[in-house]
Amino acid sequence: MSDKKLVEVRNLVKEFKVxxxxxKKSTSVVHAVSDVTFDIYQGETLALVGESGCGKxxxxxxxxxxxxxxxxxxxFDGQNMQKLxxxxxxxxxxxxQLIFQDPxxxxxPRWSIRDIVAEPLETFHVxxxxxxxxxxxxxxxxxxxxxxxxxxxxxxxxxxGQRQRVGIAxxxxxxxxxxxxxxxxxxxxxxxxxxxxxxxxxxxxEMDLTYLFISHDLSVVxxxxxxxxxxxxGKICEIGTTKDVYESPxxxxxxxxxEAVPKPDPTKRKEDKDxxxxxxxxPVNPPSGCRFHTRCPFxxxxxxxxxxxxxxxxxxxxxxxxxxx
Amino acid sequence: xxxxxxKDFSQLKDTDPIISYEQEExxxxxxxxxxxxxxxxxxxxxHLALIGVVIIILIILAAVLAPVISAYDPYVQDLENKLAKxxxxxxxxxxAFGRDxxxxxxxxxxxxxxxxxxxxxxxxxxxxxxGLMAGYLGKTADFIIMRIADICLSFPSLxxxxxxxxxxxxxxxxxxxxxxxxNWGMTARTVRAETLQLREKEFVEAARxxxxxxxxxxxxxxxxxxxxxxxxxxxxxxPSAIMEEASLSFLGVGAQPPxxxxxxxxxxxxxxxxxxxxxxxxxxxxxxxxxLAFNFVGDGMRDALDPTLKE
Amino acid sequence: xxxxxxLLEIRGLKTHFxxxxxxxxxxxxxxxxxxQKSIVGLVGESGCGKxxxxxxxxxxxxxxxxIVAGQVLFNGDDxxxxxxxxxxxxxxxxxxMIFQEPMTSLNxxxxxxxxxxxxxxxxxxxxxxxxxxxxxxxxxxxxxxEPEKRYSSYPHQLSGGLRQRVMIGMAxxxxxxxxxxxxxxxxxxxxxxxxILHLMRQLQSEQGTSILMITHNLGVVAELCDExxxxxxxxxxxxxxxxxxxxxxxxxxxxxxxxxIPDTSGTKSxxxxxxxxxPNLLKLPKGCRFCPRCEKAMKICTMQEPELxxxxxxxxxxxxxxxxxxxxx
Numbered sequence: 001m002s003d004k005k006l007v008e009v010r011n012l013v014k015e016f017k018v019x020x021x022x023x024k025k026s027t028s029v030v031h032a033v034s035d036v037t038f039d040i041y042q043g044e045t046l047a048l049v050g051e052s053g054c055g056k057x058x059x060x061x062x063x064x065x066x067x068x069x070x071x072x073x074x075x076f077d078g079q080n081m082q083k084l085x086x087x088x089x090x091x092x093x094x095x096x097q098l099i100f101q102d103p104x105x106x107x108x109p110r111w112s113i114r115d116i117v118a119e120p121l122e123t124f125h126v127x128x129x130x131x132x133x134x135x136x137x138x139x140x141x142x143x144x145x146x147x148x149x150x151x152x153x154x155x156x157x158x159x160x161g162q163r164q165r166v167g168i169a170x171x172x173x174x175x176x177x178x179x180x181x182x183x184x185x186x187x188x189x190x191x192x193x194x195x196x197x198x199x200x201x202x203x204x205x206e207m208d209l210t211y212l213f214i215s216h217d218l219s220v221v222x223x224x225x226x227x228x229x230x231x232x233x234g235k236i237c238e239i240g241t242t243k244d245v246y247e248s249p250x251x252x253x254x255x256x257x258x259e260a261v262p263k264p265d266p267t268k269r270k271e272d273k274d275x276x277x278x279x280x281x282x283p284v285n286p287p288s289g290c291r292f293h294t295r296c297p298f299x300x301x302x303x304x305x306x307x308x309x310x311x312x313x314x315x316x317x318x319x320x321x322x323x324x325x
Numbered sequence: 326x327x328x329x330x331x332k333d334f335s336q337l338k339d340t341d342p343i344i345s346y347e348q349e350e351x352x353x354x355x356x357x358x359x360x361x362x363x364x365x366x367x368x369x370x371x372h373l374a375l376i377g378v379v380i381i382i383l384i385i386l387a388a389v390l391a392p393v394i395s396a397y398d399p400y401v402q403d404l405e406n407k408l409a410k411x412x413x414x415x416x417x418x419x420x421a422f423g424r425d426x427x428x429x430x431x432x433x434x435x436x437x438x439x440x441x442x443x444x445x446x447x448x449x450x451x452x453x454x455x456g457l458m459a460g461y462l463g464k465t466a467d468f469i470i471m472r473i474a475d476i477c478l479s480f481p482s483l484x485x486x487x488x489x490x491x492x493x494x495x496x497x498x499x500x501x502x503x504x505x506x507x508n509w510g511m512t513a514r515t516v517r518a519e520t521l522q523l524r525e526k527e528f529v530e531a532a533r534x535x536x537x538x539x540x541x542x543x544x545x546x547x548x549x550x551x552x553x554x555x556x557x558x559x560x561x562x563x564p565s566a567i568m569e570e571a572s573l574s575f576l577g578v579g580a581q582p583p584x585x586x587x588x589x590x591x592x593x594x595x596x597x598x599x600x601x602x603x604x605x606x607x608x609x610x611x612x613x614x615x616x617l618a619f620n621f622v623g624d625g626m627r628d629a630l631d632p633t634l635k636e
Numbered sequence: 637x638x639x640x641x642x643l644l645e646i647r648g649l650k651t652h653f654x655x656x657x658x659x660x661x662x663x664x665x666x667x668x669x670x671x672q673k674s675i676v677g678l679v680g681e682s683g684c685g686k687x688x689x690x691x692x693x694x695x696x697x698x699x700x701x702x703i704v705a706g707q708v709l710f711n712g713d714d715x716x717x718x719x720x721x722x723x724x725x726x727x728x729x730x731x732x733m734i735f736q737e738p739m740t741s742l743n744x745x746x747x748x749x750x751x752x753x754x755x756x757x758x759x760x761x762x763x764x765x766x767x768x769x770x771x772x773x774x775x776x777x778x779x780x781x782e783p784e785k786r787y788s789s790y791p792h793q794l795s796g797g798l799r800q801r802v803m804i805g806m807a808x809x810x811x812x813x814x815x816x817x818x819x820x821x822x823x824x825x826x827x828x829x830x831x832i833l834h835l836m837r838q839l840q841s842e843q844g845t846s847i848l849m850i851t852h853n854l855g856v857v858a859e860l861c862d863e864x865x866x867x868x869x870x871x872x873x874x875x876x877x878x879x880x881x882x883x884x885x886x887x888x889x890x891x892x893x894x895x896x897i898p899d900t901s902g903t904k905s906x907x908x909x910x911x912x913x914x915p916n917l918l919k920l921p922k923g924c925r926f927c928p929r930c931e932k933a934m935k936i937c938t939m940q941e942p943e944l945x946x947x948x949x950x951x952x953x954x955x956x957x958x959x960x961x962x963x964x965x
Contacts, residue, residue, distance in 0.1 A: 051825035090536040098534050106527035110549035120535045159913055189681040194896035194907040223898035260830035262855030266878045276827045279795050339936035
């Protein structure tokens with residue numbers, strides 16, 4: 001992990017309008033991402049964790065510019081993506097790729113895996129001949145643990161874990177610098193998860209990749225990431241190194257989140273007091289003040305009125321909570 | 326290498342560790358057969374569909390080989406022999422002009438098939454392109470295209486066809502145009518629905534994240550996934566077109582005499598129902614047979630390609 | 637443990653699916669015993685047969701599958717041979733089941749209050765007003781806020797966690813002796829999952845219901861269960877008390893599984909992986925089903941299938957490594 005910043009996110013906002021009917025004047029707004037600011041350093045794995053509605057998937061796609069932000073900016077390698085011309089933006093796309101959650105929906109069932117992995121190469125006309133492209137596809141498949149002889153097979157002939165590997169091969173095709181992994185192992189069996197996680201770790205070392213790892217699974221995140229960013233209802237609660245956040249969480253939400261994970265150790269069962277009560281609020285009507293205050297047992301009056309600002313608590317550690325100085 | 330393994334293997338004790346054999350990386354895990362396998366499989370089990378295929382093939386052969394297998398010329402009149410009952414000379418009798426029914430049936434098959442197939446193909450092509458655009462290109466395109474489709478669909482189809490034929494004149498080309506216009510709407514709706522579903526799929530998102538053009542996504546990613554539905558629509562559209570042609574000809578705005586068209590044959594001979602019922606009923610029966618056959622095949626295809634019916 | 641106090645005893649259950657491609661032995665000789673008032677975990681990856689086992693208990697296996705052998709003894713009474721009418725009396729009353737996705741188990745066009753009341757009216761001879769009272773009571777018990785108001789809510793108006801609570805309420809309302817839970821928390825967020833697991837443990841201790849917990853998540857098993865069965869490719873590979881299983885896993889599969897999961901304490905540097913994939917049940921290897929992926933495979937493992945070996949203290953494992961006859965040679 002170096003000190004060079006690869007991605008800088010500044011005050012990013014994304015709101016979706018959901019209209020309940022064509023004739024209604026007022027439409028509800030989903031506050032998916034609200035005023036998010038952070039950096040991703042070259043060579044690191046930064047994890048985005050949170051539960052449903054926290055906006056982590058939306059944030060991942062905003063960074064790749066697959067969705068237009070409502071406000072704020074994303075800077076990749078010094079270039080402000082909001083200000084680029086379409087053709088330059090398209091070229092910049094080569095440096096960042098996405099790995100998806102669902103191995104069944106992320107590959108076109110009617111395309112052979114050769115075509116699937118070759119698509120990025122062919123879209124950018126990387127090689128002159130079809131044969132060269134095919135050769136590169138074979139190399140990529142091999143790197144990801146798929147036998148190159150299967151290059152002409154179709155996705156339905158592979159298992160979930162293998163399909164995920166094909167998805168990874170596709171993401172690697174253009175030699176990107178940043179890969180956004182959106183829940184890449186959530187849909188896989190436990191024994192296959194381990195294989196794919198090891199593969200992602202190996203690839204990062206070999207190819208000097210930077211990962212933005214989006215997941216709700218805190219155990220997987222602990223294993224793979226250098227820094228963690230905890231999100232709740234569109235806002236960042238806490239950022240810090242993995243070790244710090246897991247061992248001494250600052251924000252109450254982080255603490256409860258870590259406690260809630262069922263641990264594979266029957267001698268360490270949870271007690272009632274460690275549990276978070278209440279439902280997750282909807283991003284359409286986020287609570288006033290601190291968005292977490294309705295679920296927080298430590299909430300004060302200030303918390304219901306004033307939104308806490310993400311501030312630096314110590315070197316590299318930031319939290320957004322009135323109770324954390 | 327394997328031979329060495331075998332030699333040592335038999336000499337091992339039960340409890341000696343082995344390097345267990347590598348499973349094939351990709352066992353044939355497929356629960357989903359390819360489209361073609363599904364179709365063949367269904368036809369093996371669905372007898373109605375099989376009968377339908379046989380009937381269609383026979384009718385196609387009759388149409389193609391009409392000049393060869395007909396004993397008579399379909400246009401030559403033999404007024405002394407009109408309305409003859411089925412006999413050895415005329416297997417299905419003769420019509421009001423003394424023309425051989427069987428021959429006219431064979432030649433009529435040509436018209437029915439051509440008129441069944443060509444407008445269907447045109448309608449499907451137009452409908453598919455429109456449906457893809459409506460589904461993928463956003464709310465404005467969707468609104469415009471679907472409202473036009475709604476207009477085409479809300480007119481009673483035959484009425485619309487008749488209006489078109491009267492306006493443009495009764496010719497085969499105009500008949501094709503008319504039939505295409507009234508039929509593209511359903512295809513467009515179905516393809517639009519599939520497009521709306523498919524564009525949310527992650528493989529489309531993956532293509533977009535590579536900067537693939539919209540038209541490429543529509544035609545290379547989404548369209549191939551619509552093919553099962555299109556096959557079903559095609560096989561079920563054809564009988565509609567045949568019926569429409571028959572009706573239009575019956576009403577006088579389709580094929581014109583002395584052409585041999587099944588619909589026209591029913592129309593021309595309807596006055597003879599009391600004296601010589603077979604001249605009107607036989608072509609009617611032929612229409613029914615062809616339409617039924619396509620319906621059976623269409624149902625079979627739909628069952629073959631419907632994923633919810635798979636085990 | 638005395639045999640006759642077991643609430644549910646599955647003996648030699650075989651449920652096969654007769655597909656066009658062949659006979660799939662989804663459950664192939666499974667023995668499970670669920671004692672009174674306990675929580676038993678059935679854990680395994682996809683395709684191991686755990687869900688099919690649960691469906692077999694409830695007689696819910698659909699064509700082309702059916703139970704081909706074995707007994708399902710509920711309080712000594714064999715469920716496998718009962719008729720549909722007899723099973724209908726038992727389902728929802730003595731044995732109830734909750735599923736992973738409550739949206740598909742709840743009818744979207746009826747209010748949740750009505751659905752739960754109907755469940756009560758079906759099995760108990762009470763008036764409609766009484767049924768409504770009990771429904772509101774059970775909603776309160778499972779932690780649904782404002783239960784009187786929620787009586788007239790529709791499923792789509794509730795969050796995933798609330799819906800799952802409704803399912804649990806519906807399952808508990810007739811005080812069943814056994815509740816089968818098939819991946820009930822897999823689709824839920826982690827903080828909601830913790831609440832639901834806590835609720836289940838609470839209900840179990842208050843009402844003495846036994847729970848058969850089916851899951852692929854070993855953390856959930858450790859959190860909730862008293863004893864655990866590990867399944868692989870249609871057979872039980874290991875069975876032990878929960879503390880024993882996690883502290884001393886014996887079967888190579890269990891061992892591999894426990895070591896391949898990352899945990900929040902971050903003590904692993906590189907994850908152990910079980911190489912290979914789950915076998916195709918239509919083309920099972922000769923010998924032990926786990927052999928192709930097993931690090932400790934021996935020659936005999938490729939030739940014969942091992943039986944469940946008794947390791948003492950209720951701990952059993954299906955592996956030749958513990959077969960004294962074989963190892964003694």
